[in-house]
Amino acid sequence: MSSVSLAVLAFLCPLAGATVGMTLRSRLPQHHLARESTDVIKLATGLVATLVALVLSLLISSANSNRVSVENEYKAALADVIQLDRYLAAYGPESAEVRKKLHDAFAEIFSRRWPGEDFGVRDPALAGDRNQFVAIERRILALEPANAEQKWFQSQALQLTHTVSQIHRLAMSQERSAEPPWPVLWVVVACSAAIFCSFGLFVPPNTTVVFAFIVAALAVSAAMFLIVDLGDPFTGFINMSSGPARATVEQLGK
Numbered sequence: 001m002s003s004v005s006l007a008v009l010a011f012l013c014p015l016a017g018a019t020v021g022m023t024l025r026s027r028l029p030q031h032h033l034a035r036e037s038t039d040v041i042k043l044a045t046g047l048v049a050t051l052v053a054l055v056l057s058l059l060i061s062s063a064n065s066n067r068v069s070v071e072n073e074y075k076a077a078l079a080d081v082i083q084l085d086r087y088l089a090a091y092g093p094e095s096a097e098v099r100k101k102l103h104d105a106f107a108e109i110f111s112r113r114w115p116g117e118d119f120g121v122r123d124p125a126l127a128g129d130r131n132q133f134v135a136i137e138r139r140i141l142a143l144e145p146a147n148a149e150q151k152w153f154q155s156q157a158l159q160l161t162h163t164v165s166q167i168h169r170l171a172m173s174q175e176r177s178a179e180p181p182w183p184v185l186w187v188v189v190a191c192s193a194a195i196f197c198s199f200g201l202f203v204p205p206n207t208t209v210v211f212a213f214i215v216a217a218l219a220v221s222a223a224m225f226l227i228v229d230l231g232d233p234f235t236g237f238i239n240m241s242s243g244p245a246r247a248t249v250e251q252l253g254k
Contacts (some may be wrong), residue, residue, distance in 0.1 A: 003228035010219035017193030021200020063230035
């Protein structure tokens with residue numbers, strides 16, 4: 001289920017609960033709505049509302065922390081990509097083919113992350129190739145240093161090649177780990193509907209009350225949307241900018 005679908009559901013379920021509560025108000029025997037009964041219901045509702053608010057805040061905080069962590073790793077890896085290209089350039093003209101492969105590999109990776117954008121020349125042979133970084137390492141190993149300086153740049157390039165491959169691993173692992181905690185979210189939606197149902201028991205329906213219910217339901221819906229969307233930094237509505245990736249590809253091979 002997408003973040004939008006969950007947000008719509010999280011908006012409609014509380015309103016449905018409020019409708020059920022207002023319907024029950026007119027049909028329940030009066031002693032069910034006596035002061036003693038309403039006091040107990042309000043206390044129970046307050047407890048559930050507090051727990052729901054706490055869970056929502058923790059889930060949003062966790063999703064945002066995960067997003068920040070992924071974004072920081074991603075930017076650090078991009079810096080290593082540029083550094084790798086600089087080491088290869090310093091090695092000499094013999095590394096030109098390796099640098100082109102490096103450019104094409106990341107153009108392909110970034111194009112899969114942001115399919116609607118153009119990252120320059122792409123090598124169709126690299127699409128879906130899980131061993132592309134191994135191939136780059138082999139090309140670097142195939143270089144024959146003529147002096148100590150070239151040997152040093154070759155060794156540094158080999159170390160960085162292993163490091164920058166984390167961008168690909170990061171993107172792939174994020175696809176598998178971006179799944180939100182659905183059971184917890186379903187419980188939160190159900191509890192929100194129950195809370196709104198209790199609200200509807202205590203007030204006769206009117207325009208002001210309905211408006212208040214809509215605003216509160218929107219708040220719950222927005223929270224659920226943020227939880228799911230922040231948990232997927234690469235493809236969500238609030239996704240990571242492709243600007244740093246584009247700038248990286250433009251610098252590779254120059």
